[in-house]
Amino acid sequence: AQSVTQLDSHVSVSEGTPVLLRCNYSSSYSPSLFWYVQHPNKGLQLLLKYTSAATLVKGINGFEAEFKKSETSFHLTKPSAHMSDAAEYFCVVSVSTQGSYIPTFGRGTSLIVHP
């Protein structure tokens, strides 16, 4: 079984300040982990992924995430927020067992960026 918890439903930051979106997961197997972004009235776009290579993963638009196995976390960060970062962000855990592939989505974190 697998699960993912996004610890904040909303995060509010000022433009130019750091962003931290928190994600904890549980999995019986070695997981693949992803972050997606959804802008209003748009589909989801893959930001970055962790698949058992480097634990610090760089994604698009200046976002990064660090896989910490001991803390079962995969938090998303960005050094300096931009107005265009305002969106919904989803953390996803995925494992492959017995040929099946069922990703589990977190409930999302809404990032609000103030000017």
Next chain:
Amino acid sequence: EAQVTQNPRYLITVTGKKLTVTCSQNMNHEYMSWYRQDPGLGLRQIYYSMNVEVTDKGDVPEGYKVSRKEKRNFPLILESPSPNQTSLYFCASSEGVSYGYTFGSGTRLTVV
């Protein structure tokens, strides 16, 4: 351009009138999936398909059907839509567990 194409983008229908939402991908992905997105509930998987003629239920399959006769197409069928199926629907495709999804732009369905 690599993409997942869903149609229609918006649909308003009446209770009980059968409808189909189409989904097509041009990336030769084996894995395809349907999700619904509702406020406060995030994305929930309806059905998924590992390959042609191979489909299985996700978390919320009741009231939906799918088929996978060709690799590129994965239509979602609502035989008798009800108001509780009013939602935002996404189709997605993937090469596999390590690759992540490519999502369609979504279909906003309203059942009255």
